Structure formats: C-alpha cells, structure tokens
Amino acid sequence: MSFTIELAVRFQDVDAGGVLFFARIYDYCHQAYEEFWGSEGIDRAHFFAGAEYLVPIAHSEADYRLPIRHGDRIRVRIDVARVGRASFTLGYRVTGPEGDLRVEASTVHAFVNRSTMRPIPIPEPLRAILLRHLLREPAPNLAT
Amino acid sequence: MSFTIELAVRFQDVDAGGVLFFARIYDYCHQAYEEFWGSEGIDRAHFFAGAEYLVPIAHSEADYRLPIRHGDRIRVRIDVARVGRASFTLGYRVTGPEGDLRVEASTVHAFVNRSTMRPIPIPEPLRAILLRHLLREPAPNLAT
Amino acid sequence: MSFTIELAVRFQDVDAGGVLFFARIYDYCHQAYEEFWGSEGIDRAHFFAGAEYLVPIAHSEADYRLPIRHGDRIRVRIDVARVGRASFTLGYRVTGPEGDLRVEASTVHAFVNRSTMRPIPIPEPLRAILLRHLLREPAPNLAT
C-alpha cells in the first residue's frame, strides 16, 4: 500500500540553473513523509519532537532521472521498503504529470531513545503502520 | 474578493527556537501568490520567468502577532490592496485553525521590461484580474 | 559602530527568475545578526534557544533597490537603529562589490519571558552591547 502526495514545484525551490535544486527533492520527500504519518492519525508535533523517542535519518540518497522545473505538478509516492528492529527504509518515486519518473530516492530512519540516543525497537503501533505499507517485493531500485 | 490557501507548517521551516523561522512566512505568502495567479488561469512558468516582463518585488514587510509552530494548519489569505500604473500591493493575513491572526504581511510588485529593466504599465489582462480582487477599502493594517 | 559580514550568494538561493529570492535576504540578514552576537562573545546556542528569555522577531521589512544574482559577493552591514525597554530595532544595508546599495532592511526584536511569553526588559549586558552599536542619528531609511 503506497501513500502519495501531489504538489506544485515552488518558484524559490528552483536554482540558478533553472531546475529544482537537487537537495530540495528531499524537502518534498520529507513533506510526503510528514503527511504519511498524519494520514495514519499520528500527531506530527508529538512524533517529530515531543515523544520519548527521536527518529533521526541515518542515510539518504537520490537518483535524478529527469529535470524538474518551476510549476511542474509532481507526485511523490512513498513505499516502505524495509522494516527492521530499530530502523526502517522508505522509498520515494517522484513522477511528473504524465507519470514520467523524475527522481527515485530513499531514506533510512532509526528510532533512538531521546535521553541516551541509543537504538530502541520501533514502538508497536508505529511498526504495525509501517508493515501495512511494506512492499511485498522490494522494488529493484530501492536501497535497502 | 480574496484568495486563500491552506497548508501545514513543514518540519524544516521551523528554526532552532521551535517556531516558524520569520523569513519562511514570505515563502508561504509567495506560494499563495503563485496559486493565486494559477487559479486565474495564468501559466506560472510564463508569468514568473518566460514573459517579456519581469515582476520583481520592490518591498516586503510582515508583522508577527502570534507564533506559528510545526504542524500547524494555517491559512494564507491574499487581498489586493492597491493597483497602480506599474506596480501593485498585496496584503496577506495568516491565520491559525481557529481563525486567530498569526501574521500580517504585504509585498509590492513592480512590472519592468525584461531588457531595459524600466517600469512598464501592468498588462491589461493582469490588471483586470488584480482589480477584481482589489479591496474596496484598504484594510487599516496594510501598507500601501 | 557597525558590524559587517561578507558572503557569496549561493546557487540555491536564486529563484526561477534568476535573482536572489526576495525572502532569502532575510536569511542573510539573520546570518549577520547571529555573527554580530557571536562577535560580542555571546554564545549563540544559549542566546537563541537556551536562555530563560526568547527574542522573537516582531516585524521585518525590506526595500529592494537593485537585483542580487548568483555568485555576487555582497556585504551585509548591521546597525542598531533603536534600543527600547523590551525591544530593539536593527537596520541592514546590503551592498554589492562596488558599494552599490542593493537592499535596505530592518527587523524588530522583542525580549519575552520564555514561560509567560510576556515582554521583559532587555537584560543589562545585552543592552550595553546594543547601545554601543546604536546609530547616533537614525538613518533616514530605517524603520523605527
């Protein structure tokens, strides 16, 4: 089960070269990630900064297939690519209006105890949500 | 006639002090501004970078009334506060979920010839759109 | 006594129109503001997020005189324009390599108690620093 948001590329996210600045795709992916949790009824202020755990990003990567320009209406699709004991991996497919693949990306998120910063198991209710969105077979393009 | 967008404050737009970084409100206002033109059928790639004119911002200002935090669902309302010969002024009211005023802002936009960078009259079709959204009586708080 | 930083306009801070996105000048002004406190021996992590007070920005404004482009080496000069009981005003002059004025800006900063969010007097050691940088005669262009 995937989760998808649609958004218009903002004027200010384009760089002096006239295309989306490469790092901004991560901003858009993270926006999808926030909406993903929100769509599952998770309070985002609590999840991101108010809980006993933190969920820092341990790894990020992106492959840029086709340029993205100002005003393009793009879709960011999230799939859960892996659920481990204390971390999980998300894959993102960013497509243009005709479904044309623009960027593939992935991020690894690790649960840690807020005080000790040591890894902790993914809390059960969150693990259940992640498993529900887990891709049956890892897409060939997703880092795991 | 006003134009309004709603959006959720992004994780990355909050600063080390825990509230929306003061400059990011202009990003959100500009996003409303883009959507405003889009809602009027104006092609944004053409308007913002592809036309014979440019529309640089000559002035911006904002008054911060109440803090805005991560995850807040805010509304950005645009009104046209002034339509001059070669420039116009927009006013923005940013409100929280209960309609509580968070920020008031305004921007002045000047039409210039792309080659000479000299002021030019606002093109007629665009002026007509602006006039349709012009506030009858300037709100007391809007810079003109 | 003024305080000045010099910086090169980053690739990603330019928008689809090919000039510095208007809101990014506030990012650069705030960078100068951080360096200003740092140059006075103030610990910035403490000042901005760790103290018993907060110093939210109550007002910001900017006048854009000349375009700023990618790679331009600009200087941001800060002057203290006003020191009140519980708030102060900073003025910024952003100039190009030939001293040509590109942007004038100002920000109003208010001290508040972190718990009550009520105004508090500017702490003495900080007031002393601000007074040392206070412009004798307010520059005509600075909002007070």
Next chain:
Amino acid sequence: MSFTIELAVRFQDVDAGGVLFFARIYDYCHQAYEEFWGSEGIDRAHFFAGAEYLVPIAHSEADYRLPIRHGDRIRVRIDVARVGRASFTLGYRVTGPEGDLRVEASTVHAFVNRSTMRPIPIPEPLRAILLRHLLREPAPNLAT
C-alpha cells in the same frame, strides 16, 4: 589534494527536532562545491548557468554519523573520488570542531550539452582541475 570550507550552522537550518535538517547538509556541501570551483579561478555564474554545458547532479547520498546542531562550527572537506569521461564523483567529509566525523556524503555530476541535454566529455581545463584533486585511493566510504 582536498578542499575545505568552514562554516557555522545557521539558526534556520535546524529543524523542529533541534538538529540540522538532513537535507541541509547537501546545501552546505554544494556551498563547498561552489567555493571549490571559485578557488580554482572558475567564474561561478558562468560555470553554473552561463556556459554551453550544464552539470546536473545525477546522484546524491549521505550517511549521518553524529548530530549537527545550531551554532556548531563545522568543516566540509571535498575530495574528487572519481573522474570519468562525462561525469565525476565528489566525496564530502563533514566534521565538528574536534575533527569528529558528523556526515559523509557524495554527489555525481554529469556534463551535458545545454541544447541537446546529451552527455559530453568533461571540458579539458575542468578535467585537469578535477584530476589534480583526485584521491589516489578511493576512500572506502565513498560511492563511486
């Protein structure tokens, strides 16, 4: 031969979780990348947007080892990890004040003809610069 810049983490680059937003490390790496070309006498406005070629980023990735916080003085070191016919790979090591490793990152840059968007060989003078900075033995951590 490496190239290194030092910078202070800006207030606005920290997220609601209190650490550098993961995508902003790419902004800092790109800033080092700009300065790298500048230090070699390459005009950055020309290189990034004014030449007959474009150099889009084809891939980016980062491993986050330790958190980076507001005000931290960090160093970003660039090495050239690979020079191919039409593309090259850069590796970045981001360290804290005590030389402690915070982030490792890499980016792949491809030269393309501006009109056709087809790959073109790296222009000779630029290739010479890259080769001069090429790591003799690829660091084990750098994607190639």
